[in-house]
Amino acid sequence: MKIGVITFPGTNCDQDVVKMVQAHGHTVIPLWHKDRFETSAVDMAIVPGGFSYGDYLRCGALAARSPVMHSVRELASKGKPVLGICNGFQILCETGLLPGVLVRNDHGQFTDKWTEIELVQTTRFFAQSGKTRLRLPVAHGEGRFYADKAELDKIEDQGLVWFRYTENINGSLNNIAGVMNKQKNVAALMPHPERAMFEWMGGNDGFKFI
Amino acid sequence: MSERSLSEKLKHYRISQGEYERITGLLGRPPQGLEWALFSALWSEHCSYKSSKVHLRKFSYRNGMTRDDSDENAGVVDIGFGEKIVFKMESHNHPSFIEPYQGAATGVGGILRDIFTMGARPIALADYLCFGDENAPRMKSLVKGVVAGISGYGNCVGVPTITGYTEYDAGYNKNILVNAMAVGLLEGSMSLASSKAEGVGNLVVYVGAKTGKDGVHGAAMASESFDQDIDSKKPNIQIGDPFLEKLLIESCLEVLSKNLVVCMQDMGAAGLTSSTFEMASKGKVGMDLHLDKVPLRDSSVTPEEILLSESQERMVLVCVPENLEAIQAVFKKWDLDAAPIGTITATKKMRLFWKGDVVTEIDPTLITDSAPRYERPFTNYQSKHKTDKLGSVWSQTPQELRETLKQNAFYKNKNWIFQQYDQRVGTRTVKDASHSLSVVRLNSHRDLAISVGCRPAFMRMDTRIGAIDAILYPALQQAIKGFKPIAVTDCLNFASPERPEVMTDFVQTCDLYAEIAQKLDAPIISGNVSFYNETEGKGIPPTPAVGLVGLKENDERMPDCVFSEPGLDVYLVQMPGVAAYAKTAEVLKKDVQFVGDLPVAYACDFVSALSQFVARARPQVSRVVGQGGLALTLDKMTANGIACVIRVDEGHMFNSTGFLFEERLYDFVFAVTRTQRAVFEKELHDLASRWNLVTHVLGTSQNLR
Numbered sequence: 084m085k086i087g088v089i090t091f092p093g094t095n096c097d098q099d100v101v102k103m104v105q106a107h108g109h110t111v112i113p114l115w116h117k118d119r120f121e122t123s124a125v126d127m128a129i130v131p132g133g134f135s136y137g138d139y140l141r142c143g144a145l146a147a148r149s150p151v152m153h154s155v156r157e158l159a160s161k162g163k164p165v166l167g168i169c170n171g172f173q174i175l176c177e178t179g180l181l182p183g184v185l186v187r188n189d190h191g192q193f194t195d196k197w198t199e200i201e202l203v204q205t206t207r208f209f210a211q212s213g214k215t216r217l218r219l220p221v222a223h224g225e226g227r228f229y230a231d232k233a234e235l236d237k238i239e240d241q242g243l244v245w246f247r248y249t250e251n252i253n254g255s256l257n258n259i260a261g262v263m264n265k266q267k268n269v270a271a272l273m274p275h276p277e278r279a280m281f282e283w284m285g286g287n288d289g290f291k292f293i
Numbered sequence: 294m295s296e297r298s299l300s301e302k303l304k305h306y307r308i309s310q311g312e313y314e315r316i317t318g319l320l321g322r323p324p325q326g327l328e329w330a331l332f333s334a335l336w337s338e339h340c341s342y343k344s345s346k347v348h349l350r351k352f353s354y355r356n357g358m359t360r361d362d363s364d365e366n367a368g369v370v371d372i373g374f375g376e377k378i379v380f381k382m383e384s385h386n387h388p389s390f391i392e393p394y395q396g397a398a399t400g401v402g403g404i405l406r407d408i409f410t411m412g413a414r415p416i417a418l419a420d421y422l423c424f425g426d427e428n429a430p431r432m433k434s435l436v437k438g439v440v441a442g443i444s445g446y447g448n449c450v451g452v453p454t455i456t457g458y459t460e461y462d463a464g465y466n467k468n469i470l471v472n473a474m475a476v477g478l479l480e481g482s483m484s485l486a487s488s489k490a491e492g493v494g495n496l497v498v499y500v501g502a503k504t505g506k507d508g509v510h511g512a513a514m515a516s517e518s519f520d521q522d523i524d525s526k527k528p529n530i531q532i533g534d535p536f537l538e539k540l541l542i543e544s545c546l547e548v549l550s551k552n553l554v555v556c557m558q559d560m561g562a563a564g565l566t567s568s569t570f571e572m573a574s575k576g577k578v579g580m581d582l583h584l585d586k587v588p589l590r591d592s593s594v595t596p597e598e599i600l601l602s603e604s605q606e607r608m609v610l611v612c613v614p615e616n617l618e619a620i621q622a623v624f625k626k627w628d629l630d631a632a633p634i635g636t637i638t639a640t641k642k643m644r645l646f647w648k649g650d651v652v653t654e655i656d657p658t659l660i661t662d663s664a665p666r667y668e669r670p671f672t673n674y675q676s677k678h679k680t681d682k683l684g685s686v687w688s689q690t691p692q693e694l695r696e697t698l699k700q701n702a703f704y705k706n707k708n709w710i711f712q713q714y715d716q717r718v719g720t721r722t723v724k725d726a727s728h729s730l731s732v733v734r735l736n737s738h739r740d741l742a743i744s745v746g747c748r749p750a751f752m753r754m755d756t757r758i759g760a761i762d763a764i765l766y767p768a769l770q771q772a773i774k775g776f777k778p779i780a781v782t783d784c785l786n787f788a789s790p791e792r793p794e795v796m797t798d799f800v801q802t803c804d805l806y807a808e809i810a811q812k813l814d815a816p817i818i819s820g821n822v823s824f825y826n827e828t829e830g831k832g833i834p835p836t837p838a839v840g841l842v843g844l845k846e847n848d849e850r851m852p853d854c855v856f857s858e859p860g861l862d863v864y865l866v867q868m869p870g871v872a873a874y875a876k877t878a879e880v881l882k883k884d885v886q887f888v889g890d891l892p893v894a895y896a897c898d899f900v901s902a903l904s905q906f907v908a909r910a911r912p913q914v915s916r917v918v919g920q921g922g923l924a925l926t927l928d929k930m931t932a933n934g935i936a937c938v939i940r941v942d943e944g945h946m947f948n949s950t951g952f953l954f955e956e957r958l959y960d961f962v963f964a965v966t967r968t969q970r971a972v973f974e975k976e977l978h979d980l981a982s983r984w985n986l987v988t989h990v991l992g993t994s995q996n997l998r
Binding site: 099133134136193194195220224275277278284285 | 441444445448449450451534535536537539540627628711712713714715716717718719720722723725734848
């Protein structure tokens, strides 16, 4: 598979995602924020974590308006898979490809720790290990999933919750750690699967994520 | 400016009468115009090391993995397989006390630039922090601000902070210490970048953030003691932007990897002055610099402020003119400025221009190499707290004592600090800060351990023992996980060098560090001195922090640091040395005391023996006993709900307060599976008889419930 990995100014997990993609024998297509790309040349796109545009304005807000995201929207509309991790989740929400938004953790601090998440809804594109409970690390200051009552009800009713934290670490509504779109081809989560690839990293539940 | 009297000028520029006379002698006339600012910055203690240089020369030991590049930004260790490790530790104490968030944040930014300016990608950060009593004025907000600053900067630039040390003691009530260490990796086709300006006609290019008025006179400010009025120093504080730093890392590494650059230097203390003068002076060339071409945040910045500004996230590089366009293209891609501001000349003079006119013309070596060298007075160090026999100082039961100690800020769990740091970005982290040893994995499938050392309670107890421990303790922590310490960096935090008792501690420390580096075969490859950590005549305790990097030549499993399963046999192994009540006595407000000594040669040799022992004996769990003695170490090892159960009669030594709470240099705990027991015991027997160790079987590990 040819997997596009996007780099914005301030993205800092792109090379980690590259390592993950290569570990599965896929080909990496580096995608630069200023450039649109041919959607036929990419089978999947990953929006990695970091601090795109320095989190200026609002995390993910500027990245969502960049040229590369124009092509990502097009890719998604063709039914090809798009995965967001951490800041990538924030960006996909800001882009409107995913419902909800991510706001400051309820305790006000950045949090780095191993968490356990529970698989709620499957998608045939990602996280196909068969595990229903995964131990993955998080590292974020703005990971609290939020949506107004009507939208949250819609997310639950339509089965768009991908993962929930088994213990709420940041005040996320309904313990939501990851969501997907109705077509199930765009999905994102706050924890970092690329940081849990091998036992030596502290766990390997992220290995079969893509 | 010219209206000011000489004494006012000397005060403003923080230049002494003697130094003024020296400058006048060197120039053949009194300094004028911008020269005042140049000498003020580069002859400051912070930039010139004028009180320490004669002693730092003792750190000259090098081995096959290290070379003498002491005039580069950071030290380099060539570990083979095409991998080089670049690291350094630096202080940001004065700014952090004035403005904790920005002080700590820019401390991280500054040390990172020292690493990537050499072409190495930063892969890990560590911090060494000393705070005052937790109830001292401002202390809670200082602690919070410093941690938030490190978190805010390090997380955003995408370099994991994986280890650290945090002290709390009233000695730091009015001068906290914030030391940051950065470790970089140079691999593949990247070659080491130099900071030596070369090639007449080559261009001097300014890259990164624009220059503002922040941090003007920062270096001089960091070279004096505090008085009552710290608020007036706020304009000396630099403001950091980690997002710009991230762009700067990527763009600088990109131009270096494309071989577009002759040399590169970050703008740190004393900003543009320090970087350009040092580059010219190292390369024995001159430079024409056009200060009006420096990208500015606003047009009101004066030439003197341009020279002294410590605005963050800026670098200077030199390139051949044909490469300018390609360099500018890279920086443009990352949305950063890259402005040619001058050229290399054969004159060996720095000529500073402002709108076409020469405003200053000076030989850079007068400022960089001719700074005064002070041989500050000191005496031979005398031990203060050594006794013949350790007194019994406590009446509480061991359980009561343990609970009392755990209430103290120092002994409390510090996870709340590390959980604010991204510890895994870069996906190299094998062991994060929740472990007794932090480790990253290299592409060559070897493991690199990163530790910080110096336990100030032992320094306060005895400068000699404390200084030995500062390197030995992290070295033993690495050895007990199978690592070999390979090199050292230091950050020597002291009070005023003008006081002989401070200088005595400083010299004693330098002598010991030099000796230990050689005996451990771990050269001191970089470092920093921070003097004048004092307020109104009261100084901090001597605090020579250390950063130690160790290597394990494989990626095999290393022993755990907590009891990881029930049914393990637990051993205590004791090296003859010092027994003390140091931190524990301080917390309980009792007399600090110790018996015994630490023979340097024996202890250094034991480090490699321990590392080899661990590789052969393969314990399941291993740990060096820390402050608070065996009691608190066993308590920490119980983190997984599995404890070492000691089954002995009430009157047995294992239940005595002394045995459990003495801080012995050094005791080690091992836990071994039943299947490994025979091999372990045989190896332990050999080790003990060769090194004169005492061994005990303490008990077995069991589930607490």
